[in-house]
Amino acid sequence: MEKPKVALIAHDKKKIDLIMFVKENIETFKLCELHATGTTGKFLREKLNLPVNAVHSGPLGGDIQIGSLLVEGKMDFVIFLRDPLTAQPHEPDISALLRVCDVLNIPLATNLATAEALVVEIKSILKSSEP
Numbered sequence: 528m529e530k531p532k533v534a535l536i537a538h539d540k541k542k543i544d545l546i547m548f549v550k551e552n553i554e555t556f557k558l559c560e561l562h563a564t565g566t567t568g569k570f571l572r573e574k575l576n577l578p579v580n581a582v583h584s585g586p587l588g589g590d591i592q593i594g595s596l597l598v599e600g601k602m603d604f605v606i607f608l609r610d611p612l613t614a615q616p617h618e619p620d621i622s623a624l625l626r627v628c629d630v631l632n633i634p635l636a637t638n639l640a641t642a643e644a645l646v647v648e649i650k651s652i653l654k655s656s657e658p
Contacts, residue, residue, distance in 0.1 A: 531649050534593045534605045535563040535571065536585070536624075541608035542567060546574050548608075548639060552646050553577070558653050562596060564589035590624060597627045604649065605635040606642045 533556070537545040549556050549571060561579045563571060568581025582592035596602045605628055609621050621637065628635040636642040 530558060530560045531652055532560045532562065532596075532601060532603045533645075533649070534596065534602050534607075535561060535567055535579075536590060536593065536606070537567050537608040538610040540610045540613060542570060544639065545606070545608045546570055548606075548642055549577070550575055555646055555650055555653070559649065562593065562602065564593065590621075594624055594627050597624070597631060597633055602633065604645050605633060606645060607635060607637055608639070608642070609637050 535545060535549070545567065553575060556577060561571065561577060562568075563579050563581050565581050565584030565587070568579040571577050571579045572581075581589075583589040593602070593605070597605070605624060607621055607624060625635060627633070634645055634648070636645045
């Protein structure tokens with residue numbers, strides 16, 4: 528089986544939360560094909576030494592590029608930690624990604640609780656593909 532493909536996106540105020548979450552689950556994420564918007568991907572590579580396929584940053588259309596990967600069937604899960612209270616106008620808008628995920632039935636986590644649930648599912652998939 529192919530590696531689970533996971534998109535990682537975070538609003539500015541949630542980037543540290545995402546880095547810490549990935550760090551706590553690093554053994555699982557090491558077994559995945561990771562994609563991220565530009566700045567988030569840069570932080571994941573620098574702080575955790577993970578291979579990440581980074582697209583443009585959110586303000587430059589990275590969220591749209593992730594959406595394209597979803598439409599092309601090249602993504603299995605999305606973790607988009609959003610800041611529902613103080614998101615800035617330059618940050619990615621979740622509405623388009625949410626719509627695409629709903630249409631294509633792709634799991635999308637918007638907070639740490641649902642991200643944990645996705646990691647449980649990813650672990651289950653990885654375990655079931657063991658020889």
